[in-house]
Amino acid sequence: MIELRIPRSLFQEMIDDLERTHPFAMERVGFVYGKMGSIGSDATLALLCRYHHIPDDQYLEDDTVGARIGEAAMSQAMRDLYDGHSHRLCIFHVHIHGNHGEPRMSRTDSRELPPMMPGFQSTSRNGAHGILILSADHAAAWVWLPKEKESRRATRIVVVGAPMEIFEGGKTW
16 A cells, blocks of 8 residues: 655645646646655655745747746755655655546657656656646545556545545545
């Protein structure tokens, strides 16, 4: 089992940033950082604690995707991950799909985002890294655990605080 926990204030910060319009990109992206822990012998926990928005000037004009970020944005994400020098530091790419219900990776997401994970894994070898996609009323995450080449779906995403929300495969509590 893999569970992500996000404080309500951080969840709202992400949504507020990701819903802002951009001068030319169709959507916004960001990175959320956290620490990996465990909640049992076979359960992994990622406690997300800090969001990094991508400044407008670090997006590249590309009509083939909703948003493309440049080298400066990726370099900053890698520096933040490396400079943390923190054991089990995690990073997740995050963006919003505007639909309702459980989000899925688009073809573009499936093609473009997983190739980032080996770089994250080499920078923070003991952390869980991944992709977090939000929708209007749900969330889903794909997680690469340390030393694993394939992702696993997060079993549960918990937004901690009032109101508390729990997102599980197809269900919202």
